[in-house]
Amino acid sequence: MIGLLSYLVFFAIIVLILGVATLGLNLQWGTTGLFNAGVVGFYAIGGYAFAILCAPPRPELMANFGLPWIVGIIGAMAASALAALIIGLLTIRLRGDYLAITTFGVAVSIQLVTLNWEALTGGSLGLTTIPRPAAGLFDSSLSANIFYLALTLGATALVYWGLESIIRSPWGRVLKAIREDETAAIALGKDARLFRLQSFVLGSTIIGFAGALYVSFIGFVSPFDFAPILTFQIWTMLIVGGSGNNKGALLGAFIVWGLWSASGTFISMALPAAYQTQGGAVQSILIGLVLVCTLLFRPRGLIGEQPTVSRHLAS
Amino acid sequence: MKYLIGLGLGAVLGALASQTPAMAQSGPACPVKLGGILPLTGSMGPVGKRISDSAQLAVEHVNAGGGVKGCPVQFILRDDQGQSTVGVDAAKFLVDVERVSAITGTVSSGVTLPILVSVAAPSKIPLVSCCSTAATFTTLAQEGKTGGFFFRTLPTVKTQAYASAAIAAERGFKRISVIYINTDFGTGMVKDFIKAVEKLGPKVVKTVAYNENQPSYRAEVNVALAEKPDAVFFVAFPQDGATMTREWVSLGGTQNMILNNSLRSPEYVKSVGPKFLQNAYGMDNASVSGPTVEAFKTLFQAKYNQSPDGPGIYNQYDAVIALGLAMNIAPNLTGDSIRDSIRKIQTAGGTVVGTGPDEFKKALALIKEGKPIKYVGATGPLEFDANGDVSGAALIWTVKGDNLAVDRTLTVEDMNALMKKIDG
Numbered sequence: 001m002i003g004l005l006s007y008l009v010f011f012a013i014i015v016l017i018l019g020v021a022t023l024g025l026n027l028q029w030g031t032t033g034l035f036n037a038g039v040v041g042f043y044a045i046g047g048y049a050f051a052i053l054c055a056p057p058r059p060e061l062m063a064n065f066g067l068p069w070i071v072g073i074i075g076a077m078a079a080s081a082l083a084a085l086i087i088g089l090l091t092i093r094l095r096g097d098y099l100a101i102t103t104f105g106v107a108v109s110i111q112l113v114t115l116n117w118e119a120l121t122g123g124s125l126g127l128t129t130i131p132r133p134a135a136g137l138f139d140s141s142l143s144a145n146i147f148y149l150a151l152t153l154g155a156t157a158l159v160y161w162g163l164e165s166i167i168r169s170p171w172g173r174v175l176k177a178i179r180e181d182e183t184a185a186i187a188l189g190k191d192a193r194l195f196r197l198q199s200f201v202l203g204s205t206i207i208g209f210a211g212a213l214y215v216s217f218i219g220f221v222s223p224f225d226f227a228p229i230l231t232f233q234i235w236t237m238l239i240v241g242g243s244g245n246n247k248g249a250l251l252g253a254f255i256v257w258g259l260w261s262a263s264g265t266f267i268s269m270a271l272p273a274a275y276q277t278q279g280g281a282v283q284s285i286l287i288g289l290v291l292v293c294t295l296l297f298r299p300r301g302l303i304g305e306q307p308t309v310s311r312h313l314a315s
Numbered sequence: 316m317k318y319l320i321g322l323g324l325g326a327v328l329g330a331l332a333s334q335t336p337a338m339a340q341s342g343p344a345c346p347v348k349l350g351g352i353l354p355l356t357g358s359m360g361p362v363g364k365r366i367s368d369s370a371q372l373a374v375e376h377v378n379a380g381g382g383v384k385g386c387p388v389q390f391i392l393r394d395d396q397g398q399s400t401v402g403v404d405a406a407k408f409l410v411d412v413e414r415v416s417a418i419t420g421t422v423s424s425g426v427t428l429p430i431l432v433s434v435a436a437p438s439k440i441p442l443v444s445c446c447s448t449a450a451t452f453t454t455l456a457q458e459g460k461t462g463g464f465f466f467r468t469l470p471t472v473k474t475q476a477y478a479s480a481a482i483a484a485e486r487g488f489k490r491i492s493v494i495y496i497n498t499d500f501g502t503g504m505v506k507d508f509i510k511a512v513e514k515l516g517p518k519v520v521k522t523v524a525y526n527e528n529q530p531s532y533r534a535e536v537n538v539a540l541a542e543k544p545d546a547v548f549f550v551a552f553p554q555d556g557a558t559m560t561r562e563w564v565s566l567g568g569t570q571n572m573i574l575n576n577s578l579r580s581p582e583y584v585k586s587v588g589p590k591f592l593q594n595a596y597g598m599d600n601a602s603v604s605g606p607t608v609e610a611f612k613t614l615f616q617a618k619y620n621q622s623p624d625g626p627g628i629y630n631q632y633d634a635v636i637a638l639g640l641a642m643n644i645a646p647n648l649t650g651d652s653i654r655d656s657i658r659k660i661q662t663a664g665g666t667v668v669g670t671g672p673d674e675f676k677k678a679l680a681l682i683k684e685g686k687p688i689k690y691v692g693a694t695g696p697l698e699f700d701a702n703g704d705v706s707g708a709a710l711i712w713t714v715k716g717d718n719l720a721v722d723r724t725l726t727v728e729d730m731n732a733l734m735k736k737i738d739g
Contacts, residue, residue, distance in 0.1 A: 003410075003411040003412050003414055004411065004412050006407075006411040007407055007408055007411035007412045010404075010407045010411070011404070011407075014400065014404065112526065115497055115526075116497070116524070118502075123499075123502060124425070124449075124497060124498045124499040124500075124501070124502050125424075125449055125450065125451045125499045125502075126425065126428065126451070126499075128428070128432065128451060128455060128460070129432075129455075129458075129460060141437040141438060214400075217433070218399075218403065218429050218432070218433045219429075219432045219433055220428050220429045220432045220433065222399075222425045222428065222429075222499075223425070224397075224398075224399055224423060224425025224426065224498075225399045225400070225425070225429070227397075227398060229398060230398075230400075260401065260404075261401075261404045261405075261408070264393050264394060264401070264404075264405055264408075265393075265408060265412075267394075268391050268392060268393055273371065273374075273389075273390060274371070276367070276371070276390075276392040277355065277364050277367045277368055277371065277392070278355075279355065279392065279394065280354075280355025280356040280360065280363075280364075280394030280396070281355065281356055281360075283356070283394055284356050284396075
């Protein structure tokens, strides 16, 4: 029983962290229509910035400051925001598939930088012994994980609440207007480019925050944590859950990650020992199949975007 | 969302209600569970699948030889997909829900390390890897960060790097270009290789890192060719390695090739074309010759109708058998006792036991009588040092006609002499 609980706590933490990243992407894609195919890049910047700020110093590394947890989190968000601002300024004129290709390229470049800038990032060996907040206070790994769960739950709630309120604000309505018809929004006197940039930076900052939470939880970071497949997974979470709906983003993170992890369990239980080696392939097929079915039967995601009708019209 | 909050609250409440120490495990409950995490899909899939075949074979042998403390061993294999988050999740599930006594895995150091630091070490579950080569594991162990729960059955990259450097010097190569995979494995190997060759005579004129899974490596090959080397060292995995080698040969590169252990696979030789590899040599770990190695080969061949030559296969077998023996020696199946017993499989002056079910049965009988054993496995005698690393012999292989052949082996003594010469 304790074992199952301990696993569920662990599972919930990962879901929440991926959920935060999906919320960030939802602001960019779901609300503003920015095709960010470089999610993992910002996730990596957040993760690495946190690790570099908080990990204890090592002689072979130039940084590693051993700063307090909260400084690391703020630094990670600042680093992702800065990176997003620079990339945004350069690319925000690009639309749709062009932006997708550019951001994808940027994400790959970021991963390559982490792989090659050995003095800063530890190269392929990564950075180890990254601290968790209040790690010394708990005597069992379960209570430490429960504390971290409470922390990520709080963080997710904060991000969710913040995004809900700004999307409902005039600022959020402009983003939706740009997504629906950019020319019309410009005709109404809105500086579409500025709004797109703001949305891109804010979304990427949230994704970077998620990266920092993940690295702090695992306690280790290496370039292999940021393979392009993660971008694909986070996108799947958003599309399956329901793009344009923050609840959908969180539900999608839960469903997709749950599917990823439960299918592995299911396969290892269902297949006889002699066929377990083939289980990995079956699992991949299963994941693909469920995703395709979801999209066929619920093309707008499990909870799609709620139609926005003006208060004045409704009454 | 509501569900998630509910889940979180439930977890917190549940934990408050159960602040008692985890239940002490009393006596083994049959079956004894052993977790396995290996890459069955993804870019390491082709390698990982054969490694897990080897693990399955070892579990079969353990069970045929009497299991663990009278119980059969149930092997629960999970796919890490070469992705660290997936691997860590699988490990957490195995430890917490399946309550495995130990885990064997995985291949990429980038997946094994997070499993070790976030799951195995905090939960005190021994983790025995067949294939993770990163030097970080040794560093962490020296700093006491692993709790002593990490073991690996393959020698660190140093053995391979030094052995290939020694042969390069022996063959009289003067200018060597290196193309290597940009992972901890590749960079570690190149670092040690450069250190060794420069000490022994030849010069490394160019090192080029490459990133996996690309359709072509023409750019990397051209950079490496520009220095007009008289030999080239490929540190690669079979699929990418074959692409790169074909491009190297077609652009007029020398056929004096040095190949790393992962390329010791029939598929690689076949897709490059054996006639281009007649001057190539490679090294691999430890597959020392001897009756225990031959016994393993025969058993593997009989079971899968395939030769066990390939990266990690011998090492994975030993990883599982080492755990099987240690679990039998351990007074109980807690992580601590298994960890403390794992070095007792190699007692000086103990009775030698080898590979296969009959030898395992023999080992169990000896353990029951309280007599010391000395396990000589598919990779030879397995002796873990204080950091959980093993040192080993190196093997030099070549391509003769259409097939892989073993040229000769450098014994543990040869390697120790070589290390002394290079490290001073």
